[in-house]
Amino acid sequence: MRTKSTNLQHDRLSQSKSMVLLDPAEATKPISRHRRNLSQHYVTDKPVHKGFSVNQNKEGIINKTKISDKGKKLRKNWTTAYVVLSEERLEFYKDAKELTANLKSGTKSEYIDLRGAQIEWTKEKSSRKNVFQITTESGNEFLLQSDADITVQEWFWAIRNTIDSLGTAQPFLALGVNVRKSASTEILHHGFELKEKKNEQRKSLVFKLNYSASDSSDINRVKTRLKKFITRRPSLKTLQEKGLIKDQVFGCQLATLCKRENITVPHFVRMCIEAVENRGLDADGLYRVSGNLSTIQKLRFVVNQEEKLNLDDSQWEDIHVVTGALKMFFRELPDPLFPHCFFEQFVEAIKIPESDRQIQTLRKLVRQLPPCNRDTMKALFEHLRKIVVNASTNLMSTQSLGIVFGPTLLRPENDSGNMAVCMVYQNQIVELMILEFNAIFC
Incomplete structure (x- = not known):
């Protein structure tokens, strides 16, 4: 016992x-x-x-x-x-x-x-x-x-x-x-407080259900008014013509942005390039390492709202935030920096086995591009060339930059082919244009 x-x-x-x-x-x-x-x-x-x-x-x-x-x-x-x-x-x-x-x-x-x-x-x-x-x-x-x-x-x-x-x-x-x-218990229940909250939620739900049941006719009238308002609202083009809505920087057509700023290289692109060259050429993994996404989105908001931007401000101290924003700008262009209509021609050019003829073909294609695409491309590749010169400190070779910028700058209009093969050509085009910058752009 x-x-x-x-x-x-x-x-x-x-x-x-x-x-x-x-x-x-x-x-x-x-x-x-x-x-x-x-x-x-x-x-x-x-x-x-x-x-x-x-x-x-x-x-x-x-x-x-x-x-x-x-x-x-x-x-x-x-x-x-x-x-x-x-x-x-x-x-x-x-x-x-x-x-x-x-x-x-x-x-x-x-x-x-x-x-x-x-x-x-x-x-x-x-x-x-x-x-x-x-x-x-x-x-x-x-x-x-x-x-x-x-x-x-x-x-x-x-x-x-x-x-x-x-x-x-x-x-x-x-x-x-x-x-x-x-220690096996995860968390104690909140006692009477939890019960009170649940009771309040139930009362609120009951009230909403009763309200929706008794006032369904009012809801229908509100829906009808909303439909009329939506059908009568002015178009985006009308609002833009009146100056009520302005084109943003991110996601805007490159030609439209350059025309608005009356230049051939967007002001934001110039600012990012200067910031990187002044204080970030020796940063490890430049353009490969991702910056803080929330900070990049904050920078994007400032640029789109046309607020005064100073990339030397302490909130943009991380150079990877600046490079991340620049990559996002090129990635969100509706028509890439290498326009869709030129994509197949650049791919055919990189397939040419003879080096001299390959470079000459790329040079001709670059000269055929619209002025804003050609000048922006020249400014970007001249910048990427400087990054390769400092590869001993930033560990970014032409191959690394080709992997980063290939899919960003060149995109087929319809992704119907072999994506892996397509990506190889995209990377090779960027690599060659960095290595042969003088022969192609000068």
């Missing part, structure tokens, strides 16, 4: 997934030590709300890398760190000895401020398994990883509970409730 132990009730509570102890005295009772892994359980004596996920002080070894510093992308550099999770932040040390030394000397370590941070699993940011990402309120991004499934799960939920707790515990301190939680 089994005898009832005075600790039986407490042991059952500690082994369950999650439990709220209504009696604060219960938390002081001794905890059974027969568990397989005591580090997966923790107890807090802080009075918190019933639905509040408890913070856990935790430390151990995990792999980490920083991939973004305030929106600026960084190269992944995985390192093994001794990590300490405290109430508000995640601290990194080389090992436990450095932690002890820093505590004695008062030296500050590298850390992540978890206030306002976000945490999520990610598979796209790294080829490693068990990777999760922490994004801080200031825009820094970190990846953490461990090959041990249990270890990485424990870290993920411990950090998530800490993030959830920051800034939410104070309103519930007066309730005087202790929480006991195991």
